Amino acid sequence: MIPPPSAPPPALHLRGITKRFPGVVANDRVDLSVGRGEVLALLGENGAGKSTLISILYGLYQPDEGTVELAGRPVRIGSPAQARTLGIGLVPQHPLLVSRHTVAENLALGFGSGLFPARGVTARIRELSQQYGLEVDASARVSDLSPGEKQRVEIIRALLGGAQVLILDEPTSVLTPQEAGSLFRVMRDLRADGRSLIFISHKLDEVLAVADRVTVLRRGKVVGEVPTLGATRESLAELMVGRSVDFTRKRGAPGTGDVLLQVHGLQASGSRGLPALRGVSFELGRGEVLGVAGIAGNGQSELVEVLAGLHGATGEVTLDGRPLSGGAQERFRAGVAHIPEDRIHSGTVPSMTVAENVALRGYDRPPLARGLSRDLKRTDELARREVEAYAVSTPGIHTPSRLLSGGNIQKLILARELAGEPKLILAVHPTYGLDIGATDQVHRVLLERTTAGAGVLLVSEDLDELLSLSDRIGVMVGGSLLGPFPVGEVTRESLGLLMGGAHPHSLPGADQGVVAGGLA
């Protein structure tokens, strides 16, 4: 008798993967599979165990239990190099490229000598870039590339290494909507070519647009596996957080119209001595959220750092009619809160505990200190309160903050910075990497503060976030601020085009004042 044809094994199959860290089971008997020519989205709240699983798959961690099979064959992935040899590629959230080298040099570097001489690499880059519509110039210097271009280089690097299974870790977080659209086209082409993709994102619309199937993790366990066909944002959100989530627009009450912050003619140089701010002027009202859009590297970081007292500049800044000057602590006492971009390095001290990090701003003053001694009981009480209020997932308040997941570190910083009654909140990507439950909560906290009269300068690469929270939105391009435009006069598309360097008057609708309201 002829045996019935059996289905081929999945390209990748994880069986019963368990990984424990002190006090937490990061992955708890996880089963997951990805077929050939399939895009699987991995969803989960902050701390659900996504990064741990990816680290196991890419050979950075060894599982305590369980097996990994590639095309039906059990494999041991001892290191990233071994993962690549086995055909597993990772497109990291932050590209790992050497800025002063060209694209071709960077890609040749990864393959040691002999295997890929640089001239051969250039030809292969051209082939791959044509095959998958991955536009990159092999001779361009990496320092001149946009975040989207750097990401394409990372994808090419993985493909050059022969990746059949490709992991994309929050790949759209640094992209404009137009760039995200091209990435999705590339992903579909890779799928059509029979490759298997694992896609991590907190943005449910993207997951629905590009993935075939979704695996949802909660507290280390797989809690659901659904095809995207028939799924909705609401159904996925509910699977993720275990309750229904409200997606309605959230803009707060309009501000009072009183000017809170006045910025005039700010000029500052950037890290390489080039001008980072070229005469930036704007006003921020009490109770207003002023959104700042822009592709990374156009002066947004410097603008916030100047206002936070971390970066020198010329020009005038007044808060509540008084000149704003001095260093970061002085400005914090004047009512300036800062949620920094680089939260891991500049937002927390990784070796300090959760409680110490919560108390970082006020440890030397009452109520957290009496005279020269710290009141540890009060510090712990404060930490417990904030950990609960922000649902920070941590084994305890005395755990070093470096052991928390990225999203939970972000929550910790928010708890600390928003704890006082700040007048001005400088929020840089405040929900970057946060899951939808936490994002919702951060939005509510920010809007509550505006109702209390605070002004928020919101720098974000997430245009939906800017559009749903801001009263006005400006766009940073090459160190200048375009606008700000009232939020009703811009769209995702027009902002994306302005971010990419289009002139406001050249955009569709500009003649009716739709896009360039502030400039027309």
Ligand SMILES: Nc1ncnc2c1ncn2[C@@H]1O[C@H](COP(=O)(O)OP(=O)(O)OP(=O)(O)O)[C@@H](O)[C@H]1O
């Ligand atoms: N090296 C480590 N040591 C101790 N605990 C860790 C370590 N790495 C992760 N954890 C813990 O394991 C759990 C899962 O973390 P993981 O980073 O995998 O979550 P995640 O789903 O990627 O979260 P996020 O969306 O916030 O990045 C968390 O509770 C985290 O604190």
